[in-house]
Amino acid sequence: MTGDPKVWNARRPCPQCGAVSVQTVHKGRYVLPTDHPLDPVVHVVACAGCGFCFNDTPNAREDYDRYYRDISKYADPRLSSGSGAVVEDRERLRDTASDIRDFAGGTDQRILDIGCGAGGLLDSLAEFGFRSLSGMDPAPACAAAVSERGHRGVVGTLDNHPLDPGAFDGVILSHVLEHVRDVPAALASVARLLTPQGWLYVEVPDAARYGECLIAPFQDFNLEHINHFSAATLHNALNACGWETVRNGSKTLPLPHGRRYPAIFAFSRPAGSLAALQDLGTRDALGAYVALSAEFMQRIDQRLQQSVAGQRVVVWGVGQLTMRLLGESTLGDADIAVFVDSNPVHHGRTLAGRPIVAPHALASHVDADTPIVIGSLVNLESIEASIRNHGLCNPIIRLVAMESA
Ligand SMILES: [Zn+2]
The missing domain is CATH 3.40.50.150 (Vaccinia Virus protein VP39)
Structure with missing residues (x-):
């Protein structure tokens, strides 16, 4: 971490020493589905006293209990x-x-x-x-x-x-x-x-x-x-x-x-x-991690700018990466017809105002020319196989180029 970041008072006390004076390590934004009980801002801080790094959050324990249930x-x-x-x-x-x-x-x-x-x-x-x-x-x-x-x-x-x-x-x-x-x-x-x-x-x-x-x-x-x-x-x-x-x-x-x-x-x-x-080592290690992540995010965003601009797309998967890309990348401005996810807990909810549907329901929402953006960086082969196994022949857009996938 460079410079001397401002010290301010967190809403959540340090889980280790109970202090509230913290310094910001990273602040990120998600777009979350309807009825999601958690706050969309992820604010990672380091305790100014003991150095412990944690998310400052307005959510209560009951919110997390509801989320995990x-x-x-x-x-x-x-x-x-x-x-x-x-x-x-x-x-x-x-x-x-x-x-x-x-x-x-x-x-x-x-x-x-x-x-x-x-x-x-x-x-x-x-x-x-x-x-x-x-x-x-x-x-x-x-x-x-x-x-x-x-x-x-x-x-x-x-x-x-x-x-x-x-x-x-x-x-x-x-x-x-x-x-x-x-x-x-x-x-x-x-x-x-x-x-x-x-x-x-x-x-x-x-x-x-x-x-x-x-x-x-x-x-x-x-x-x-x-x-x-x-x-x-x-x-x-x-x-x-x-x-x-x-x-x-x-x-x-x-x-x-x-x-x-x-x-x-x-x-x-x-x-x-x-x-x-x-312990101040964790804060410094996380500073380096933020720089690596930001550079990675920029590469994904450049690719999204080239691939989703000016056309209607489907986004496959509503995991943490998709929710963060909606909050922080070009994906948030894209013309998204519908989200697809295989996990039934998401079906019937909306994300960024669009419905989340099951894979088998996609064909009734868009035609076969509408590209599918895969909102994941892992298991790409099996996700693509799953898309084809559902009889979908839509073009597929990966978040990273094939050679570096
Ligand atoms: Zn502390």
């Missing part, structure tokens, strides 16, 4: 990562389960996976011999999927659930804590669920390495990832809430098509309050 992709077990349905996902879940087996010290331990999605990690733990496995998720479809797989599926959130205090020997928060608005309250809720000797496994994206695994511009500065942990700040956040880190490390998660994702993890036990350290 009703709108999020995780509500559909077929679409949630962590289902173990793809080979790379299974590989990463098996690695995590293996680490947990080595740490836990006995397969008789009662383990709860909070934010379990469709239960892929629980399946991997079962393969290692664990028998008392529970998964909790705000989405009823996920809890049902977990039960179908032979584990205990529970509908609930960290502050609203039917579980008994002290019921578990181990709790897993894998790719959950970066989504949580009130980190100290979440960690206190976890502590209540554990036995006095219990352990917590936390895994989150590594904000200090976002730039190493850039797939789409600003992909990690989104509506869902509102805490940007580094190894130092994860350690700090756990310490500040009375958790001692017993073992920690970093990993690079495999994703389909050779993509990778940076993550850090920690095994912790309750230990009373410990001193937190200041």
Whole structure:
């Protein structure tokens, strides 16, 4: 980060130290579908006191609860990562389960996976011999999927659930804590669920390495990832809430098509309050990430200027990238006939005033000459195959040139 950015007061206190004095790291704008409970502005800030980086947001915990229950992709077990349905996902879940087996010290331990999605990690733990496995998720479809797989599926959130205090020997928060608005309250809720000797496994994206695994511009500065942990700040956040880190490390998660994702993890036990350290490295790393993302965004925008100007188009996919391109690129001014998305939670909603329809319904909205802009930078081959499999022969516009796709 260059210069000395202005210090101002955030609406959301620092999740790590509670201070409100912050400096802006990045501000982005989304266009969101109707009935979306979250604010469209993503404002990433660094705490002026401890250096922790997080999204300042006007949204309350209830808004996020509603989002994850009703709108999020995780509500559909077929679409949630962590289902173990793809080979790379299974590989990463098996690695995590293996680490947990080595740490836990006995397969008789009662383990709860909070934010379990469709239960892929629980399946991997079962393969290692664990028998008392529970998964909790705000989405009823996920809890049902977990039960179908032979584990205990529970509908609930960290502050609203039917579980008994002290019921578990181990709790897993894998790719959950970066989504949580009130980190100290979440960690206190976890502590209540554990036995006095219990352990917590936390895994989150590594904000200090976002730039190493850039797939789409600003992909990690989104509506869902509102805490940007580094190894130092994860350690700090756990310490500040009375958790001692017993073992920690970093990993690079495999994703389909050779993509990778940076993550850090920690095994912790309750230990009373410990001193937190200041961390300025994450803020600087995120400054570099912003520059990389902005340059990427500019390349996409130039391509959109050439390809969508003066003609009617369809946009395929209403994920985070599409919503951000509507807010910050030429796509926001384009003549969009209709949006298409396969996830049924979107159908019947509108985005930027246009309907979101299922793939099979597209042919009744536009003719076969109307180009389809693919609002994604990943899985392009399978998206194009899906378009053709729906009998659509419309021209296709990618956000990046074929050779660099
Ligand atoms: Zn702070």
